[in-house]
Amino acid sequence: MLDATTLEILTESAKYDVSCSSSGSKRVNRKGGLGNASVGGICHSFTPDGRCISLLKILMSNECAYDCEYCPNRRSSGVRRARITPDEICSLTVNFYKRNYIEGLFLSSAVFDTPNRTMELLTETVIRLRKVYNFNGYIHLKGIPHADEALVMKAARHVDRMSYNIELPSERSLKLLAPQKTKDSLILPMKKLQSALIYDRENKVKRGRILPAGQTTQMIVGASPESDGHILRLSEYLYRNIGLKRVYYSSYIPVVKSGLLPAEPAGLLREHRLYQADWLLRFYGFDVDELCGEGENLDADYDPKCAWALKNMQLFPVEINRAPLEMLLRVPGIGAKGAYRIISARKFSPLNFDDLAKMRIVLKRAKHFITCRGKFYGCEGNAARAALLLDEKSNFCGDEEDRQLSLFSSPSAALGALTGEL
Amino acid sequence: MKIYITDGSLESFYTAVFRAYREKDCIITSCADRQLSFDSVTENIAADGEMAGRVRAKLDRTDRYAAGDIDLALRSCSPLKEQTAFEYIRLLVQKNRPVRDMLSLPAVIEMTELIRKVTGEVHKMKGFLRFMETASGAMYAPYSPDNDITDLLAPHFKARMGSQKFAIHDIKRKKAALCDGHGWFMAQVGEAEVYLSEYEKAFECLWKRYYRSVNIKERPHEKQMKGYMPVRYWKFLPEKDGHDPRQ
Numbered sequence: 271m272l273d274a275t276t277l278e279i280l281t282e283s284a285k286y287d288v289s290c291s292s293s294g295s296k297r298v299n300r301k302g303g304l305g306n307a308s309v310g311g312i313c314h315s316f317t318p319d320g321r322c323i324s325l326l327k328i329l330m331s332n333e334c335a336y337d338c339e340y341c342p343n344r345r346s347s348g349v350r351r352a353r354i355t356p357d358e359i360c361s362l363t364v365n366f367y368k369r370n371y372i373e374g375l376f377l378s379s380a381v382f383d384t385p386n387r388t389m390e391l392l393t394e395t396v397i398r399l400r401k402v403y404n405f406n407g408y409i410h411l412k413g414i415p416h417a418d419e420a421l422v423m424k425a426a427r428h429v430d431r432m433s434y435n436i437e438l439p440s441e442r443s444l445k446l447l448a449p450q451k452t453k454d455s456l457i458l459p460m461k462k463l464q465s466a467l468i469y470d471r472e473n474k475v476k477r478g479r480i481l482p483a484g485q486t487t488q489m490i491v492g493a494s495p496e497s498d499g500h501i502l503r504l505s506e507y508l509y510r511n512i513g514l515k516r517v518y519y520s521s522y523i524p525v526v527k528s529g530l531l532p533a534e535p536a537g538l539l540r541e542h543r544l545y546q547a548d549w550l551l552r553f554y555g556f557d558v559d560e561l562c563g564e565g566e567n568l569d570a571d572y573d574p575k576c577a578w579a580l581k582n583m584q585l586f587p588v589e590i591n592r593a594p595l596e597m598l599l600r601v602p603g604i605g606a607k608g609a610y611r612i613i614s615a616r617k618f619s620p621l622n623f624d625d626l627a628k629m630r631i632v633l634k635r636a637k638h639f640i641t642c643r644g645k646f647y648g649c650e651g652n653a654a655r656a657a658l659l660l661d662e663k664s665n666f667c668g669d670e671e672d673r674q675l676s677l678f679s680s681p682s683a684a685l686g687a688l689t690g691e692l
Numbered sequence: 693m694k695i696y697i698t699d700g701s702l703e704s705f706y707t708a709v710f711r712a713y714r715e716k717d718c719i720i721t722s723c724a725d726r727q728l729s730f731d732s733v734t735e736n737i738a739a740d741g742e743m744a745g746r747v748r749a750k751l752d753r754t755d756r757y758a759a760g761d762i763d764l765a766l767r768s769c770s771p772l773k774e775q776t777a778f779e780y781i782r783l784l785v786q787k788n789r790p791v792r793d794m795l796s797l798p799a800v801i802e803m804t805e806l807i808r809k810v811t812g813e814v815h816k817m818k819g820f821l822r823f824m825e826t827a828s829g830a831m832y833a834p835y836s837p838d839n840d841i842t843d844l845l846a847p848h849f850k851a852r853m854g855s856q857k858f859a860i861h862d863i864k865r866k867k868a869a870l871c872d873g874h875g876w877f878m879a880q881v882g883e884a885e886v887y888l889s890e891y892e893k894a895f896e897c898l899w900k901r902y903y904r905s906v907n908i909k910e911r912p913h914e915k916q917m918k919g920y921m922p923v924r925y926w927k928f929l930p931e932k933d934g935h936d937p938r939q
Contacts, residue, residue, distance in 0.1 A: 320916030
C-alpha cells in the first residue's frame with residue numbers, strides 16, 4: 271500500500287489546481303465494474319478553505335524538468351520530491367471510491383524526463399484504471415504541453431475531462447514566468463481535442479466517446495499585470511470559440527519568493543468578481559464588452575451585474591409581470607432560478623411585491639430596478655447607489671480579513687461621496 | 693378543533709385526508725405528542741385501503757406526478773409535513789389541474805420547500821455517506837439523516853457498486869438498505885455489530901492525511917465549509933474524526 275508521506279507530498283503539490291468538479295459526464299457502470307459518473311457532479315467533502323473535495327487530486331510525480339517562476343514544484347525549488355506508480359494510483363482510487371470518499375480521479379503530473387514520457391505514463395495509468403481495475407467513475411486528466419498528439423488522443427478516449435492550464439493570461443507573461451510553455455503548446459491541443467470531441471458528438475459515437483465532460487482550463491490572477499478586461503476577453507474566446515466548459519481563476523498566493531512576482535497576494539475579492547462576470551458571460555447572456563473595457567478592471571464596489579445596471583439606468587425599472595426572461599436575468603439580485611420562478615408563477619396570477627418576497631426572491635438589490643404591477647419600492651439615483659453599496663459591504667466584508675477590506679478602496683469614502691458627505 | 697393522527701404510513705395519511713377533507717378546521721399529523729389546545733379532539737387513523745385508494749385515484753386524475761411529490765414530502769422531518777401535503781391536495785382538487793408552477797401560492801411554496809429539503813439531503817448524502825469495509829468484504833455505511841431517505845439513496849449506490857455487497861444503515865430510524873450484490877431491499881435493523889477488515893484503518897488514515905494535505909492554509913474559509921457541509925453530518929465523516937463539534 272502507498273505510504274502516507276508520498277501521498278502527502280503529491281497532494282500538497284497538486285492542491286493549487288482549482289478545478290475539482292466531477293460534472294458533465296454520465297458514464298455508466300459496466301458489468302462487473304465499479305463506479306459511474308453523476309452528470310451534476312457530487313461533492314464528497316469540504317476542506318477548511320471552503321473548497322470541495324470531489325476527486326482524488328494528485329500528481330503522479332512532482333519531479334519537474336521545467337522551471338516556471340510561480341510554481342512551487344519548479345526544478346530549482348527545494349520541496350520534497352516523490353513519484354508513484356500507475357498501480358499505486360489505481361489501487362488508491364478504487365479503494366477511496368468504494369468507501370465513497372471520492373467521485374473519481376484528478377490526475378496530473380510535473381514534467382519528468384520528457385513531456386512524451388510523462389504523458390505516456392499518465393495515459394497508461396488511466397487505461398489501466400479503466401481496463402484492468404474496471405473503474406467507471408470520473409477521471410479528469412491534465413494535459414502535458416508539447417506531448418505527442420496521438421498519445422493525448424488515446425488518453426482522451428478513456429477519461430471524462432481533460433484540461434490544459436493556460437496559467438498566465440498573455441503570451442508575454444508566459445514568456446517571462448513560464449518560458450518552457452508557449453501559447454501554442456496550450457491552445458493547439460485544446461483545439462485538436464475539441465474538434466475530435468465535436469466529430470464524436472456529430473457522428474453520435476456511443477462507445478469510447480472522447481471527453482464526455484469536455485475541457486477546462488485555469489488562469490492565475492494577479493501574478494502578472496493583465497487587467498480583468500483582458501482576462502475576461504480571453505475567457506469569452508475560450509468559451510465561444512474553443513468551446514471550453516469552464517475557466518477557473520486562481521487568485522495569486524505568493525508561495526514562491528521571486529523578483530519577477532508580486533510579494534502580495536491578489537486577494538479573494540478580485541477572484542470573486544471574475545467568477546461573477548464569468549457566470550454572467552455563460553448563463554446570463556452578457557457580452558464581455560458590456561461588463562468591462564479592454565484595459566479596465568471590474569468594479570470592486572459593486573458586483574458586475576449591478577455595475578452594468580447602474581451604467582444603464584435608462585433600461586430600468588422593468589415590470590416584473592411583463593419583462594422578458596432576458597431582461598429579468600439582467601436585474602441585479604435576481605438569479606437564473608429566480609427568473610425562471612417568476613416566469614412560471616406569473617402565468618397564473620400577476621405578482622406583487624409580497625408575492626416575490628414569499629417566493630424567496632431576494633429583493634434587497636432587485637427592488638431598485640423593478641416595478642410590480644406598476645408600483646416601485648426602491649430608491650432612485652444616488653440613494654439607490656448608496657443603498658446598494660451598503661448592501662455589498664455587509665455582504666462581502668463580514669468574514670473577510672482586513673487585507674481584503676482594503677480592496678474596496680475604502681468603502682466609507684465612496685459612500686460619503688455618494689451621499690454628499692464629502 | 694379535530695386532530696387526525698396518522699401512523700406515519702402513506703396509506704394512513706391518505707385515509708386521514710379522506711376523513712378530513714370536508715371539515716373546515718382540522719389538522720392531520722403523525723406526531724402523537726404534539727401539544728393540544730383545550731378544545732381539540734383527537735382521533736387515531738388506521739389505514740383503510742378503500743378510502744386511501746379513492747384519494748389516490750382522484751390525485752392521479754388531477755396530476756399524475758402529485759402522488760410522487762407527496763411521497764417525497766412525507767419523508768421530511770418537519771412536524772407539519774402531513775398538514776402541508778393535505779393543504780396541497782386541497783389546492784389540487786380546488787384547481788382541478790397541476791398546481792406545481794403556481795409558485796406564489798403559500799401551499800405550493802411550502803410543499804416545494806419540503807421536497808427541496810428532502811431531495812437536497814439525498815444529493816448531499818450521495819457525497820457524505822461513508823462506507824467501511826467489513827472483514828467479510830461487504831461495505832457498511834451508518835448515518836443519521838434528517839429525513840427518511842434511505843430507500844431513495846440505495847439505487848444510486850447499487851448502480852455504482854456493481855456486484856459489491858453493501859448496507860446503508862439509518863441509525864436513528866433503525867432501518868437499513870441491504871444489497872447482496874444482485875438486488876437490494878429495506879429491512880429493520882436495530883444495532884449492527886461490525887468487524888472491520890484489516891486494511892480499513894490504513895485507508896481511513898490515508899484519507900485523513902489526504903484531507904489535511906489538500907487544504908490551502910493561506911485561504912481559510914471555515915464559514916463556507918460549514919455552510920456546504922453542516923456540522924451535524926460530521927459524526928460519520930472520518931476526515932472530521934467522526935466528531936460533531938456541538939456535542
